[in-house]
Amino acid sequence: MDNVGIVVDDLDAAVAFFTELGMELEGRSLIEGSWAEKVVGLGDMRSEVAMMRVPDGPGRLELVTYHSPKMVTPTPAVTPPNTLGLHRVMFAVDDLEDTLARLRRHGAEPVGEVSRFEDSYLLCYLRGPSGIILALAQQLN
Structure with missing residues (x-):
C-alpha cells in the first residue's frame, strides 16, 4: 500500500493535527488539469494535497482539500463508527x-x-x- 487518502475541509489544521501525532510533511502541492480530472472522475477539479509520512516507516496519508468542485458533506456530517465505508x-x-x-x-x-x-x-x-x-x-x- 502506498497511502490512504482523506478529504479534509481545512488542510492547514489537518497538517498540524497529524504533525502533532508524529507524522512529517513530505510535500504539499496543487493538483489540477485534465489528467487529474480523468483519474478522480470530477470535471473542473482543483485540489490541494499534503502528503504526510510516518517517520522511519512506509506509511503515508494523503490529505486533500477540494477547491473545485465544492466538497460534499455526508449526511449526517458526523457519522458514527459503524457507518459503511472506510472505518478508521x-x-x-x-x-x-x-x-x-x-x-x-x-x-x-x-x-x-x-x-x-x-x-x-x-x-x-x-x-x-x-x-x-x-x-x-x-x-x-
Whole structure:
C-alpha cells in the first residue's frame, strides 16, 4: 500500500493535527488539469494535497482539500463508527494519554473511552480533522 487518502475541509489544521501525532510533511502541492480530472472522475477539479509520512516507516496519508468542485458533506456530517465505508486509521503510540492530550489541543475528541484490551493494549477512538475517526493503540507489553 502506498497511502490512504482523506478529504479534509481545512488542510492547514489537518497538517498540524497529524504533525502533532508524529507524522512529517513530505510535500504539499496543487493538483489540477485534465489528467487529474480523468483519474478522480470530477470535471473542473482543483485540489490541494499534503502528503504526510510516518517517520522511519512506509506509511503515508494523503490529505486533500477540494477547491473545485465544492466538497460534499455526508449526511449526517458526523457519522458514527459503524457507518459503511472506510472505518478508521489506527496509529501506534508510546503514551496514549499524552498523545490524546496533545491532540485535544487540535480539536480531537474521544468517541468513547480509553479502554484496556487484556494486558496487551490501551486503545481509544477519537475524532480528528473534518470528523474523521482515528484510533490510538499503546502496546503494554
